[in-house]
Amino acid sequence: MNTESQKRSKQLGLMARILFFTSFISVLTISTLLFYDLIQRTGLSPAKWTLITLYSVLTTGLAFGFCQSLFGFFVVLIKRSPRNISEQIKIDAEQHELITCSVALLFPVYNEDPERFFNGINATYEALSKAGIIEHFTIFILSDSTDSNRWVEEEKRWQALTHRHHAKTKIIYRHRTNNINQKSGNVSDFCRRWGSLFDYMICFDADSLMSAECILKLVQLIEANPQVGIIQTAPSLIGAKTLFARCQQFANRIHGEISSAGLNFWQQDNGNYWGHNAIIRVQPFIEKCALPELPGQGPLGGRVLSHDFVEAALMRKAGYEVWLAHEIGESYEELPQTLLDFAQRDRRWCQGNLQHSWIAIFGRIPFLSRIHMLNGIYAYLAAPLWLLFLSTSTLIAYSWESSGLTQLIRPRAFLQSPETLQSHGLTVLVGTLAMLFLPKVFTSIRLLFDNSFRKTFGSGIRAFISVLGEITFFTLIAPSLMLFHSAFVISTLTGNRVVWNAQNRGLNYTTWITAFSAHIGQTLVGVFWGILAWKINPTLFYWMSPVILGWLASIPLSVISSHEDFSEWLRAKGFLTTPEEISPPAIVEKINFDNSKPTTEPQPIELLRDDFGLLQIILDPYILALHLHFLPNRKKQPSETTERIRKLGETLLSAGAPTLSTTEKNRILNDPHTLSRLHDQVWKTPEAELPPWWRLAINRYNRQSSFVAELG
Amino acid sequence: MEAVMQSKAFNTNDADSAYHRIDALLRAYGIKNAAIRGHYSQRILQEALQQKPSSEHLESYVAQITIAKIRQGVEQLATHMTTVDETVDMDNFYLALQRSKIPQMYPDVILAQETLNQQAMTLVRKHYDIQATPSIRRISMGASPLRFDSIDEVTGSTSRLLKGKPLLQILVKGLFGLLILTIIYQFSK
Numbered sequence: 001m002n003t004e005s006q007k008r009s010k011q012l013g014l015m016a017r018i019l020f021f022t023s024f025i026s027v028l029t030i031s032t033l034l035f036y037d038l039i040q041r042t043g044l045s046p047a048k049w050t051l052i053t054l055y056s057v058l059t060t061g062l063a064f065g066f067c068q069s070l071f072g073f074f075v076v077l078i079k080r081s082p083r084n085i086s087e088q089i090k091i092d093a094e095q096h097e098l099i100t101c102s103v104a105l106l107f108p109v110y111n112e113d114p115e116r117f118f119n120g121i122n123a124t125y126e127a128l129s130k131a132g133i134i135e136h137f138t139i140f141i142l143s144d145s146t147d148s149n150r151w152v153e154e155e156k157r158w159q160a161l162t163h164r165h166h167a168k169t170k171i172i173y174r175h176r177t178n179n180i181n182q183k184s185g186n187v188s189d190f191c192r193r194w195g196s197l198f199d200y201m202i203c204f205d206a207d208s209l210m211s212a213e214c215i216l217k218l219v220q221l222i223e224a225n226p227q228v229g230i231i232q233t234a235p236s237l238i239g240a241k242t243l244f245a246r247c248q249q250f251a252n253r254i255h256g257e258i259s260s261a262g263l264n265f266w267q268q269d270n271g272n273y274w275g276h277n278a279i280i281r282v283q284p285f286i287e288k289c290a291l292p293e294l295p296g297q298g299p300l301g302g303r304v305l306s307h308d309f310v311e312a313a314l315m316r317k318a319g320y321e322v323w324l325a326h327e328i329g330e331s332y333e334e335l336p337q338t339l340l341d342f343a344q345r346d347r348r349w350c351q352g353n354l355q356h357s358w359i360a361i362f363g364r365i366p367f368l369s370r371i372h373m374l375n376g377i378y379a380y381l382a383a384p385l386w387l388l389f390l391s392t393s394t395l396i397a398y399s400w401e402s403s404g405l406t407q408l409i410r411p412r413a414f415l416q417s418p419e420t421l422q423s424h425g426l427t428v429l430v431g432t433l434a435m436l437f438l439p440k441v442f443t444s445i446r447l448l449f450d451n452s453f454r455k456t457f458g459s460g461i462r463a464f465i466s467v468l469g470e471i472t473f474f475t476l477i478a479p480s481l482m483l484f485h486s487a488f489v490i491s492t493l494t495g496n497r498v499v500w501n502a503q504n505r506g507l508n509y510t511t512w513i514t515a516f517s518a519h520i521g522q523t524l525v526g527v528f529w530g531i532l533a534w535k536i537n538p539t540l541f542y543w544m545s546p547v548i549l550g551w552l553a554s555i556p557l558s559v560i561s562s563h564e565d566f567s568e569w570l571r572a573k574g575f576l577t578t579p580e581e582i583s584p585p586a587i588v589e590k591i592n593f594d595n596s597k598p599t600t601e602p603q604p605i606e607l608l609r610d611d612f613g614l615l616q617i618i619l620d621p622y623i624l625a626l627h628l629h630f631l632p633n634r635k636k637q638p639s640e641t642t643e644r645i646r647k648l649g650e651t652l653l654s655a656g657a658p659t660l661s662t663t664e665k666n667r668i669l670n671d672p673h674t675l676s677r678l679h680d681q682v683w684k685t686p687e688a689e690l691p692p693w694w695r696l697a698i699n700r701y702n703r704q705s706s707f708v709a710e711l712g
Numbered sequence: 713m714e715a716v717m718q719s720k721a722f723n724t725n726d727a728d729s730a731y732h733r734i735d736a737l738l739r740a741y742g743i744k745n746a747a748i749r750g751h752y753s754q755r756i757l758q759e760a761l762q763q764k765p766s767s768e769h770l771e772s773y774v775a776q777i778t779i780a781k782i783r784q785g786v787e788q789l790a791t792h793m794t795t796v797d798e799t800v801d802m803d804n805f806y807l808a809l810q811r812s813k814i815p816q817m818y819p820d821v822i823l824a825q826e827t828l829n830q831q832a833m834t835l836v837r838k839h840y841d842i843q844a845t846p847s848i849r850r851i852s853m854g855a856s857p858l859r860f861d862s863i864d865e866v867t868g869s870t871s872r873l874l875k876g877k878p879l880l881q882i883l884v885k886g887l888f889g890l891l892i893l894t895i896i897y898q899f900s901k
Contacts, residue, residue: 163811163842621741625806680779683737686771687729698736 009083013268016082020071020266027063031431032056037417038424041410047396054389061378062435069255069439072262076446081261083268085221085231085323099136099219101199104282108142108186110179112206114153119594120209122161125171127587131212136219139171140194142186144179148665151175152613155626175630177670183275184291184307191286198282205276207334208235211587214330218279221325229285229320230312232271232278233331234260238580238588241568242337242509244477244561246576247470249335253578254457254467255443260326269321270368275308277331281320285311288318294358300492306352309376310359313369330585338510338562339477340518343484350380350488383485390547394533397540440471456579466576476557479550483522510562512555519554526551605700607693611657614665615697618678631672649674653681656693730770731757737778741822742815752823756781785822789814792828793837808840 035055039048075081105124109117121139128134141158145151158173165171176189187203195201200222202215214233222228234256240249264271273280289311291304304310312322336342353376359365360373400407409421418424447454447463457463530548533541541548550557560566570576580588604612616623648664657665668674687695734753743749760774786809790800809815809822812835820826828836 159807163839166842619740622806622810625803625810629801629803629807683733683740683779684772684775686769687733 013083016071017266017268020067023070024063024067027067027435028056028059031059031063031428031435033414034417034424034428034431035059037413038421038428040413041421041424042407043410045396047392047399051389051392051396054385054392058382058385058389059432059435061375061382062432064375066435066438068262068266069258069442070262071265072258072260073439073442073446075261075265076258077449081264084264084327085225085228085269086217086325086327099133099216099223101136101219101223102197103137103215103219103279104190104194104198104201105137105139105215106142106187106190106201106203107139107206108144108183108203109154109206110144110183110186111147111150112145114150114157115599116595117206118154118157118161119591120204120207121171122164123209123587123590123594124204124212124215125161125165125167126590127212128215129165131216133212133216134170137215138169138198139167140190141171141173142190143173143175144182144186145175146179146662146666148611148613148617148662148669149609150613151669152616152623152627155630156623159626173630177632181291181303182305184304184311188290191282195282195286200279201282201285202279203276205333207239208276209238209332209587209591210277211330211585214328217328218325222279222281225321227319227321228269228323229281229315229318230271230273230278230322231325232273232323233328234324234326235274235277235331235333236329236578236580237335238332238578239334240337241564242562243473243567243570244339244342245335245337246567246570247473247561248342249578250466250576251470251474252335253580254447254463255439257326258439258442258446260324264324264326267324267368267372269323270316270366271312271322271324272369272372273308273312273315273322275306277333280315284315284318284320288320289314292359294355300355300357304352305355306349306376309353309356309369309373312372313359313363313365316366316369317364330587332580332588337508339480339558340510340514340562343481343518346380346481346485347488350485351492353377353380354489354492380485380489383482384489386482387486390544394529394536394540394544398532398536401536437471440467443467456582458574458577458582462574462577469576473561475546476550476553477561479526479547480519480522480554480557482547483525483551508562508564510559512559515555515558519558522551522554526554608697608700611665614657614669615701617669617675618682619697619701621679624675624679627669628672628675631670633672645671645674649678653678653685653694654691656691656697658693726770727757727761730760730774733771734774734778737775737782738819738823741782742810742813743819743823744816745819748819752819782822785825788825789821789828789836793833793840804840808836811839811842812836 032052032055036052039052042048081087107117107121121141125134125139128137141154143151143154145154154175155173158171161167162171172194174190174193176186179185181188190201200219202210202218204210210233218231218233222231236256237245237249237252240246291307291310294300294304315322336345353373356373356377360370360377363370412419412424418427444464444467447457447460447467454460454463457466526548529544530541530552533544533548567576571581584592604615608615617627618624645667648660648668652660652665652668660668668678682690682694682698685694687698690698731753734756735749738749738752743752756774756778760770760777764770764773786802786806789809790802790805793805794800812832814828814832814836815822818826818828818832821828
């Protein structure tokens with residue numbers, strides 16, 4: 001792009017931003033003033049001022065999302081964007097000789113399902129090999145796994161993968177002894193050890209997937225734009241099995257393009273990074289994107305949990321551009337299957353986002369990066385504010401009803417407001433609902449007029465019915481999520497943890513007991529509030545009925561939406577299906593096929609299942625050799641440490657693995673001398689002298705022929 | 713062998729346990745064929761009984777012999793694979809043996825120190841090379857520390873700003889206090 005066209009592009013981009021923020025402020029101002037005028041017509045009080053303030057804050061998010069969808073809709077409709085990284089150069093997937101750089105593909109992993117994880121790596125490797133560009137890429141498996149079973153299986157699968165592809169120097173496995181700073185620390189460790197050897201790195205999540213064409217386009221884009229630090233793709237969701245996941249997946253896919261286009265409309269070269277499915281220029285990342293230590297202690301202080309937003313802000317601060325390449329497709333990630341899995345994930349994200357308050361308010365970062373962080377904070381803070389809004393509304397209604405006074409309606413403050421109170425109220429309601437639901441209407445209009453878009457979803461009618469279905473589903477789920485998020489925010493701010501006692505160990509769905517344990521509080525809130533609202537005024541009850549219904553139905557919704565049967569039936573009938581399911585791209589087909597294959601790993605009996613990894617390392621000489629292959633050779637170790645680990649080894653031998661904690665087992669697993677010694681000792685100890693656990697281990701391992709040498 | 717078995721110190725249960733221990737070890741090290749395992753289990757047991765006629769601690773003793781034999785065989789094989797100057801990483805070598813199915817197809821090479829044919833040796837070498845950790849240079853890049861405003865710095869900078877203006881300091885504090893009082897008053901009305 002020449003200087004003149006760059007200048008023109010920047011001017012166009014500036015106009016787009018001015019237009020966007022002017023529209024946003026206008027919509028917000030009009031909504032707030034309308035609401036204020038409505039409230040003041042029935043008299044003002046501190047509670048009503050609170051209501052107006054809350055409405056104003058809540059409408060900020062609504063108005064922002066609405067404007068984003070509106071401009072995204074226009075961009076998608078006219079197929080033009082004021083500034084778009086993907087349009088800057090002509091990308092030709094065939095022109096892979098344009099690549100001259102070296103790229104690291106990072107696959108950080110922490111106790112994930114090794115089978116799915118390695119299937120993803122295998123699919124990526126094969127896709128790049130088939131495209132003829134593998135020589136530019138090196139895969140790094142960065143393991144922080146603390147579960148010995150997962151750890152051992154990762155090592156075994158790495159060995160199988162490298163041998164299958166003769167991937168000498170192409171697939172590197174590294175296990176960290178100490179997972180300091182979690183994922184960001186994991187990536188930092190890569191940067192410290194190997195970062196200088198690579199021009200760019202692409203981060204994957206454990207469930208991420210990107211086709212070779214997508215990866216190639218990202219590389220070509222960042223190569224052609226030396227001023228760019230990060231290019232983020234807009235991943236589509238895949239892998240939905242349950243009704244909950246299916247609704248999410250469908251909503252992401254059908255509304256995602258408009259949303260991403262709108263996001264790019266205002267953020268342009270000041271985009272955000274979501275932690276995966278993005279390409280990063282390594283040098284500035286190492287030099288400029290070291291995460292700060294936040295003041296104070298956790299949960300809001302200390303180490304940054306949600307590192308991605310901060311790294312994007314730091315990259316921008318360093319003068320590099322951060323873009324969302326929303327038009328590059330074939331970038332995917334999987335999603336939580338149940339409402340409770342989703343809520344548990346949100347629990348972590350809530351803390352990470354609230355931590356950004358320090359940086360958003362006090363950090364010296366670009367203004368638009370601040371907006372990204374505030375959006376992230378708002379996404380969680382809105383829940384308790386909405387709850388407060390409902391509480392204040394109920395309190396005001398109660399105060400009024402209990403006063404026994406006659407309503408005196410005051411005249412409107414602004415001439416532009418509707419004349420009667422009823423029409424005024426209706427206008428405010430319609431306006432609020434419009435901001436909420438018009439983005440869905442935009443998608444429906446697009447389904448109607450955009451043939452190519454409609455065809456990707458199979459039938460337009462089924463897609464439209466599916467849109468109505470997912471709107472209904474999420475309207476019912478939203479009150480439940482509101483209470484979850486409120487609990488997360490309050491617990492984060494007060495330094496407490498929200499814990500669910502019931503666990504769905506080994507099950508793919510939410511049981512009634514688990515749902516009861518997680519949602520009983522919400523159901524009781526629904527019962528209490530419903531009775532209170534009805535007693536105050538039946539009209540109030542009717543206004544609040546969608547929210548109350550959501551709370552009352554939270555338990556059955558959680559259970560029903562976690563099952564696969566109904567979801568499968570809907571998919572078979574063509575409802576809530578995405579283009580990736582109707583006509584799967586090669587890489588999605590590959591991963592689906594590999595994931596459907598039965599596992600070849602030995603399945604231990606339940607008594608040995610928890611420590612099968614540890615058992616394998618000690619009994620099987622080849623798994624031991626493989627594990628020792630990865631352990632660093634510590635020449636110097638304090639004698640106290642050596643002695644402590646030796647004692648742990650003795651306890652393991654004399655009492656079995658269940659007597660040790662996870663930390664103790666991992667200490668043994670990180671000590672090559674102890675492991676070698678234990679291997680010899682276990683085999684040389686007569687059976688009568690072994691504890692029951694080891695006797696069972698040797699007998700079962702022997703009988704099931706689980707030895708790697710036999711399986712291999 | 714029979715003489716040993718008939719001696720008073722001999723216990724058939726111990727011998728059974730010892731036999732099974734050898735079998736399990738051979739299986740662990742990749743000797744897949746049951747007949748070959750049986751043959752070597754008997755040989756090792758015989759050897760153990762001849763060296764140690766009492767069946768006390770027999771299981772432990774046969775395990776020691778078996779592991780020693782296997783390791784000796786593997787080490788000998790390693791010396792044949794490599795040049796004089798080359799140091800063999802034994803963990804990698806074990807893995808290379810497992811991958812090339814040497815214990816499975818050529819158990820006598822491991823247990824009886826027989827010579828491995830050239831083709832098989834080449835296969836072992838190939839798997840050994842694949843198994844080797846790639847030597848990617850490690851260079852510590854470090855990262856320059858980045859300054860970030862902390863709450864102390866913000867409050868500190870505000871104090872610095874108001875330092876020369878005591879009237880302004882009082883005014884700011886006064887306004888803040890008045891705001892709090894107003895909110896409390898409004899809500900308590």
